[in-house]
Amino acid sequence: MLKKIPGSYVLLFYIIVVLGIASYFIPAGTYDREIDTTKGISYVVPHSYKSVENTPVSIFDIFKSIPEGMMEASDIIIFVLIIGGAFGVIQATGTTDALIGNLVRKSSGNEKTIVAIIMTLFSLSGALFGTAEEALPFYPLIICFSLAMGYDKITGVAMVLLGTGTGFAAGFLNPFTTGIAQNVSELPLYSGIVLRVITNVIFLGTSIVFVIRHVNNIKNDLTPSSKAFEDFQAMKTEHYRVMTVLVLSFIFMIAGILKFSFYILEISTVFFIMAIASGLAGGLTPGRISAEFVKGASAMTYGALIIGIAKAVSVIMIYGNIMDSIIHALAELIEGFSPVASAVGMSFVHGVLNIFISSGSGQAAASMPIMKTLADMSGITRQTAVLAFQFGDGLTNLISPTSGYFIAALALGDIEWKDWLKWFMPLFIALCAEALIILIISTVINYGPF
Template identity: 50%
Template sequence: MNKIKIPHTYVLLFMVIVIAVIMTYIVPAGEFQRVEDPETGRIVVVVDSFEYVEQTPVTPFGLFESIPQGMVQAGLIIFFVLMIGGSFGIIQSTGTIDAGIGTVVKSMAGKEKLIIPIIMFVFSLAGSMLGVAEEVLPFYPIVIALALALGFDSITGTAMILLGAGAGFAGAFANPFTIGIAQGISGLPLFSGFTFRLIAYVLILGVSIIYVYRHASKVQKDPTSSPTYEEDLKRQHKLDLNDLKEMTARHKAVFTVLIIGIAFLALGVGLWGFYINELTALFLIIGITAGLVGGHKPNQIAEEFIKGAQSLVYGALIIGLATTIMVVMENGNILDTTIYTLANLVEGLPTVLSGVGMFFVQTLINIFVPSGSGQAAVSMPIMAPMADVVGITRQTAVLAFQFGDGFTNVISPTSGYFMAALAIAGISWEKWAKWMLPLFLIWTVIGIFLVSIAVLIDYGPF
């Protein structure tokens, strides 16, 4: 019996785009009125303003038009990924990353697995307090190379960042881009309900660390048990543990440039509001400076930049294809209809089921609107007053949004930064999804439990 083969990621995303186009002929078109919030300047949905409008189905030609539109919408992130690839290509070519990892490997001899909770905890704080997503893409090549050198696999390396930041994002206790916006729209005090969300953060991160740790232990004992065993054997860049490089003075100089650059990144994101443009510029500066300090001539810097950027073209284009799905739904005027229909499903249910229902609705919405701040702006003006109607607190509605937005980010093929991370790691979506599914189900159970508790205790202040 032949094994069923899952389509290539590009084919899979194109199939989803085609389904979205077909739905523009079936789902009634509709839209909410939107206004600018005078206090924040954000565009928000006007409650009870939904109305059906004239059908605007996307034509077959429009399907292909929507692809470049998606690429344009995601253009900043696409070029950010390419610039990261180019900059790290320069840094990689100096040999500094290899030498640095070699130093870590020697210092971690006999206690390699301790690196897993340490790295996951650090990235979880970034996810929880800064809402990082695309910002951590530059770290994947380093951590994956480290994981392979320590005897793990590329899934372990990817998971340390993706699930570390993802668990922090899903269990965020102080994320201004999701919790802050959702609470602001709901009229709640900023970051209120902190203690309950901190408990959620500890639970979600804790089970994630255990899950990755157990996988790493299994792979360390039997490398062939890894879903990416064959891919990892073929990696062009893999450290030879029998020939670990020493840190030279030039390596230390390049490493210093990298550390200073990362420090500026942290300060920029946390204090100065850096986003894609600023971060792209910063990594270009880091890459070029590292190349010069590392002894490269200008022509060599340019060549290594091109090689590094080429390695991430696959992932960069995936981001545009994922964005195209939302573009099709917007062009066909079915995105608001979908959100309106899903939101109405929770009305009339018992209070606990209403809370859990909101969680599942937000999970479905996140597949179509993978941006956390975007989902908050679209869904919370509907969900907050609906919480009043069904008898649960608005804080519970924000919690349901938080989990619904966060959990699917690390498994949904429509999540652009997630697919870019897999592309950088060289892991197919189907292999990751199969490996991730048990943890995703555990997260979902935790989400149902915590939302139910929130309903029962009238999680507030209101």
């Protein structure tokens, strides 16, 4: 069956076309919205849904949504291209190969422990800082490290993606999902943290076991004890200079994120400067730096363009005024359910919504004003409603073809979406089952404070 799934470009185009056709049949509607000027976030006003005049999408608009999606996602597209360019320059200095060779030699015999440590560190970054797109610069390095240890590209991508993904879904201090959802639901900020920490441990532990089982099954002649050692040169003076540039750049970037709210534009700037400084420190001429940057960026074209196409999914719904109609219809589906069914239904609804609203903070702002009211009516706590949102949004981020950073991660690993789906599906089912059990427990114990 998976062999019949089209490639990522074709699949997304099919989704856009179907939504365009749907605009002729789904009644148009909209919610009123209030804007929080201090945070720049637009919130839906509960019970404000109203029908509006239908605006069916034309064939021309279906095609127009794609370049508009690319324009709206231009910050992430440029971010990915700059990451590719910077990594291309760093690779050209020979530092990456030398560093990885050194790490592989030192970690010989402890490779699986290294996998667990890397996944844990990225999981903490997802849980504490809501790391998603910000982790994209690390994929090329971790993938190279994975290959050098005798593993494959899927292992490299999984270490970062499943690490950040499990942390993001549990989100015990995630400001972009938990923070906004609790704020909308009028809950004390980061209340109920104990259950979310336990959830993080469960999700992460399951994922680590799954990845380690995978690497145990890999049949690869290029093992860390044989040819991998021979392929990498020793660290030289210029490599240490480049490493100094990298370390200083990452320290500056992390300080900027924590102290000055650096985001995509500022981080992109850091990587652009880092590319030039690394090239000069590695002894490359300005012409070579330019050529290697272009070469590295061009390797990211597939992933960069697909991010824009994924964004076109939400653009086409805005054209047809059907995004709010879909939110309203999904919310009505779970109205009147039993408490346990409501909690599970909310998570399912958020999983579906994540296909159309791939931004966690955007989905929280759009849906949680409605879900908190449904929670009150269904007899579940608002804290459980927030948990249902986190699971529905966070876990589907690891599988949704419309999630920009997820598709970019696969592109960095040169992995087709259907190949990832085939590999990841058993783990996805396990994580969803765990989420279901946790939601049932949270409903039974009246997970609160309210």
